[in-house]
Amino acid sequence: MKNNKLVMIMTVMLVAILLVGTVSVVAVMKLTDADGEKEPSIEKVLEASVDIPEVTTNLASNDFIKISFKIETDSKKAKEELEKRDFQVKNLIIYELSEKKAEELQGKEGKMNLEDTLKSKINDLMQDGKVKKVYITGSILQ
Incomplete structure (x- = not known):
């Protein structure tokens, strides 16, 4: 037992x-x-990304900038919405740049701050998805 x-x-x-x-x-x-x-493959990133062609505008310091972007979204649906909102995005870019001085946009930190600011402002516009990353694809500051 x-x-x-x-x-x-x-x-x-x-x-x-x-x-x-x-x-x-x-x-x-x-x-x-x-x-x-894992990070998404480059094909998936490109499928959900939108190119913003070159924008030329004056800065607050009376300099001017030519700049272009690629904006990565979190889905194809978000990409489609962003493509429809391209005029609003360009407007946001111009407003943000018009408040900046040339010194604020020089160097890595200045450009990263601009990318983060634009990401935040564009996400405020978005309804179907979010912006994951804003990339500067070309920039000339004069």
Whole structure:
């Protein structure tokens, strides 16, 4: 009788250990899948991106800039909306640039700040998706 009780306790403990181990493995696999998402392929990036052709405008410092962008969205639907809103995007770009001085746009940090500002402002316009990244594809500051 004592032997049966011991075997039962050992069986219950073994099942509990296996159950905890299985739950742990599943949890670790789910977490690594969520964290380990790969960057989308360049084809997918291009499918969801919109080119903004060169915009020429005056800056607040009486200099002028010629600049062009590629805007990456999170889906094809967002790309379609952004293409329809191209006039609004150009308007936003001109407004933002007209408030900037040449010194603010020089260097890596100035350009990254402009990209982040435009991303935020364009996302405020968007209804079907979001802008993931704004890239400056050409820039001449005079």
